[in-house]
Amino acid sequence: MADPDDPAFRVRARADITAAPMPAHRDPWERALLADPRLLRDMALATGGPFHVMYPARVGRNIHAFRAVFAEAGVVGAIYYGKKANKADCVVAECANAGAGVDVSSSEELVAALRGGIDGGDLMVTGPAKSDELLCLSVRHRAIIAIDSLEELDRLAALPDRARVVLRMLPPGSRSRFGLTEDQLDLAITRIDPESVRLEGFSFHLTGYDYAPRAELALTLIERCLEARGFGHPVTTLSIGGGFGVDYVPAQAWRTFVDGVNPLWFHDEKAPTANSYYPYHFPNPGPEMLARVLAHNGLARRLRREGIRLAVEPGxxxxxxxxxxxxxxxGVKELSAHGQKYLLLTANGTSLSLSEQWFDSEYLPDPALWPQRPGTVTPTCVGGASCLEDDMLSRRRIPLPRAAVTGDFLVYPNTAGYQMDSNESAFHQLPIPPKVVLRDAEDGAGFEWTLDSSNSPVTSRIRHIAADER
Known part of the structure; x- marks a missing residue:
């Protein structure tokens, strides 16, 4: 037990237990959602529990932003949405509408992509040791298959239809369990019979979010492409995978957090390790990172000269x-730490819906407290509704703008990428939160919404007039 007479204890007791704010970037649709006096409550009544809101129009804009970078660089590009990042059917439909492909890793994902309107030729099939069913479906629908082993090549060669493939390279120095070594690539290029397998290119995936290693490895694989052409293979594609960073919060907020983070900001005084955080501020996100990849060491020029299209697989x-x-x-509970009061909220869901817990970390962008009304800044943690001690949506004592009360809503921003359903489960027999699809009304007044078909067969459309037009 700490000694109150110890000077170190007195310094600790005077420390501020309230974490630095992490305000998220918000689009107009999100601000309109939060400003509406009843829309969130109506959705909650319809769904009966926690839920996710999807705004697929933003996906379409993101796809077009990536495509604009390819056009600016004069490079033929292909975009494959990494479907593992979110299961919502509305995202696949938006990809189909925008002319993007989909990256899938299971038979179920492949079928869902086809059902959502994606042409089979616009599928990239990735993952290790693919099942016979997945390989057969992929070949039948003319999908490109990223080959992870020589054994997969042999299995494809035994199928009656010709397969389209790219060879996935194990990056030099990597300890990944995925990909082919340099020697295995040499064997594959010479072993492939063009009559049964069509080699269309190469692929790789890198961890981290640095653009330069991606460009350098792509330049290396261009030489592989030329070598494969010498063996008669019609190589035209090079995929650099995903890992395009996302900018969640302003630079100053992120610097303030990183420089000041300490255990006192957290409910159990256990701060995640510094390298476990996602880089929530990313100075050159998404399309800007792609532009840097293409500009590095003349990569775009080499791709144009050699007639190679660059594929990306962002999720x-x-x-x-x-x-x-x-x-x-x-539920709301008042607690204290080091002589300072804070609130511990219990939400009607679990931390399984904010999947940074995978990495012994935490989802850091601040949730919005709804309804929005004035009050006094209140340090607040958020626990889940399960019986597990570690079920915490937010261990960090977030500086909410007022004291929350039972019946309020917490809206965690920008959770569509991996957070909202990657490791959700029906723990305690609680249903997995459904996804509500929000669209602009056709006449431009307010929103219309439905439940996403991946969660529910309900297809009724509910109209919400903008608050200022009621």
Whole structure:
């Protein structure tokens, strides 16, 4: 037990337990949602629990922003949405409308992409040791298959139809379990029979968010492309995977957090380790990062000269600002630490809906407290509704603008990319939160919304007139 007479204890007791604010970038649609006096409450009544809001129009804008970068660089580009980042059907439909492909890793994802309107030829099939069913479906629908092992090549060669493939390279120095070594690539190029397997290119995936290594490895693989052409293979595609950063919060907010983070800001006085955080401020996100990749060491020029299209497989970056997660406050408890009071809220959901817990970390952008009304800044933690001690949506004592009360809503911003459903489960037999699809009304007045078909067969459309037009 700490000694109150110890000078270190007195310094600790005077420290501020309130975390630095992490205000999220918000689009006009999100601001309109928060400003509406009843829309969130109506959605909550219809869904009966926590829910996610998807705004697919933002996905379309993100796709067009990536495409504009390719056009500016004069490079033929291909965009494959990494479907594992979010299961919502409305995202796949938006990709189909915008002319983007989809990256899938299971038979179920492949079928969902086809059902959503994606042409089979616009699918990229990734992942290790693909099942026979997935390989057969991929070949039948003319999808490109990213080959992870020589054994997969042998299995494809035994199928009656010709397969389209790219060879996935194991990056030099990587300990990843995915990809082919340099020697295995040499064998694959010479082993492939063009009559049964069509080699269309190469691919790789890198961890981290640095643009330069992606460009350098792409330049290296261009030489592989030329080598493969020498063996008669019609190589035209090079995929650099995903990992395009997303900018969640302003630079100053992020610097203030990183420079000042300490255990006192957290409910159990256990701050995540510094390298476990996602870089919530990213100075050159998404399309800007792609522009830097293409500009590095003349990569765009080489791609144009050699007639090679560059494929990208973004997930999170295509979902940037395309969704939020909504929880109702179902309990409020007042606690104190080091002589300072704070609130511990219990939300009507679990931390499984904010999946940074995967990485012993935390989702840091501040939730909005709804309804919006004036009050006194109140340090607040948020716990989940389960019986698990570690079920905390926000361990950090967030400086909410007022004291929350039971019945309020917490709206966590920009959660469509991986956060809202990647590791959700029906723990305690609680249903997985449904997704509400929000669209602008056709006449421009307010919103219309439905439940996403991946969660519910309900297809009724509910009209909400903008508050200032009621």
């Amino acid at each position: 999170r970056a295509l979902l940037d600002r395309a969704g939020s997660s909504v929880f109702r406050v179902q």
